[in-house]
Amino acid sequence: MSQYNFKKITVVPTAKDFIDIILSKTQRKTPTVVHRGYKISRIRGFYTRKVKFCQQSYHDKLTMIITDFPKLEDIHPFYADLMNVLYDKDHYKLALGQMNTARHLIDSVAKDYVRLLKYGDSLYRCKQLKRAALGRMCTIMKRQKQSLEYLEEVRQHLSRLPSIDPNNRTLLITGFPNVGKSSFINKITRADVEVQPYAFTTKSLYVGHTDYKYLRWQVIDTPGLLDHSLEERNTIEMQAITALAHIRAAVLFIMDISEQCGHSLEQQISLFKNIKPLFTNKPLIIVINKIDILTMDDLPPEKKELFTEFEESSIPIICMSTLTEVGVMEVRSEACDRLLIQRVESKIRSKKVQGVAHRLRVAMPEKRDTTERDIELEMGDDYSLDLRKRWDLANEEEKYDVLPEIWNGHNVADFIDPDIMTKLEELEKEEELREKAGFYNDDTEEEDEEMQDLRKTARKIRNKRMLKTLESREKKGIKTKFPRTGKKVDKADIENTMAELGIEIQNKSKTHYATQNNERSRSTSRRAIKRKREESEVARSGSRSVSRKREKSAHRTLSITPRDKSGMRDEKMAKKAKKLAKAAVGPMHRQGIFETDRRIAVKKPKHLFSGKRKMKADRR
């Protein structure tokens, strides 16, 4: 593969630098400490490592240099020849060969000394061996000083070579020195080549790029050629010759008609004849430059005769002036066209094209007699665009029907189907079947009166429950009164609720709740009960005064039924209530644990026991 970019070659250090780099690397990257008292194997290993490391580094760096520099056999012959011209092939190869031998020598030195180190019996001896090894390797490198310098120069020059693609479309400009080659390239490309009145201003090849017919073209400016034999040519001219020899390009041979370059037309033509062999198989154009000074017509007839030769051999002659830019573009177009033709022809002849050629097809549009536009122009104002006139329908009358698009939130177009009627029939059949099967029957039985009543009562019950819950919610926030005094019962309330529930209360005047509120309306039977109690108490205590006092003062307090007996129908109910009360207390109370006692829900919460202690009081 031809490589035309030599910018990636590693920098070649000078001999001194090379040695410094490697030695400092060895010092840094290997262990540095060793003592006399260590085991001998450890000491040997230490020094062996140093020798081997140094050898390895040298080897790697030299390998990199050798592989980075291009091999003259592997690159395009144009570049190989150019490099030969510039750097002398033999010298180049020799230098690289020297690198190779140096590498080999360093390897063998290291091998020998490593072998010797295996038998080193003291730190001092091992150290001396390592010193000798490293010293020898560095001496080898010191001897390569010249080669290294040369290679560095070559590298720098190589990286500055213009990137010429030998296979791309190229225009090559040749001629005597000072005829106007560099001015021409400056005109057609963006290259900025130095233009000076003295000869050999251009000392190397320059590349510029230009566009023509949507393609990129390389334009190569060469140093001027003088009319002598190949052997006498110097390095600069040889570059031009190399370019001419190896690159398949269109050649523009520029001649100075005004002879201001310092050479006559005859001399220029004789040069042309000399290098003619290089122009075989290349499209050639003779370009006459500097016609602003002297035109073709002003030439005396003898000079004109010189050009008839070219006309006979059908080489085109174009006149131009780089100063006034007359004919410059013509020259470029002519050269490009000729080169393109030649390249296309050669490609067609090659085998690759056959595979592609039969796949190419160019479509040409047919000619029509009258277009819609023609009709429009003809009719002028009367014209109206009627898109339906070319419609191809079964029935011509239907062309101008007004179509409904939407019906009841559906697109009519979504239902269009040639088989719609058959499908509809199937659907209707299915629907009939379903009706017959009783799919659409209403199975719900009419509810009888009993059921309706039941529903009503259920509704009533639900309402009642809702009311009760609302009542209890209202009570929720209210604090219980302490000490708990007897609740005053509203007579009307009790009577109402009982009436709602359907219970008739007999003897309303004699009821419990009625007498409770009304002290005067106490029955005698009640009193009798109380008296009995007092008597028993007297028997127990045995003091009359106390009982008397109690008689007078304790009437009211004793009239309120004790809490555990109020609201109970009988003994049995009272006992059950007591039992339930005990059960309702809960396991905690029975154990003696009450709500207000302090309790720790989580003994060891994680957030207080994990993590480091900081200057915060958030840990236990």
Added chain:
Amino acid sequence: MRLEKCYFCSSTVHPGHGIHFVRNDCKVFKFCRGKCHKAFKKRKNPRKSRWTKAYRKATGKDLAVDPSFEFEKKRNIPVKYSRELWNNTLVAMKRVEEIRLKRQGQHIINRLKEGKKLRKEADIREVDKHIHLIRAPGAKAPVFEKKMVEVIMADDDDEDMEGN
């Protein structure tokens, strides 16, 4: 002019309404209003948003699979116009709509039947358990009603008296 379906809620998008969104993979999403558009941008799944048709169909609340749905389909192959075909289509459309609505309605009725039964049973249970809140055991009609009956009777007597 076409009525589109909203991608999110499946309602119709009339011309001049809503937003069409074209994604990088060339899929077009049409939305009927900002609500659906925003829900889509929040990456909500229409099959999980309770109020969308997609949810209703996915959870079986509305009829989803039925032959009457096969008639309305966006067809990409155009059919040549013929008057007869279009007239037939219009007639068929109306009939298909009727049948579809009927079947949808039936689907919902079937779905709700179970609930009716359960509610009936719940009423019976309610009455069994909590009748004591309305009526004490052993009581006949509530006392109020008796009173009302007396009042009505009294009125009747008055009227009779007046009439006479």
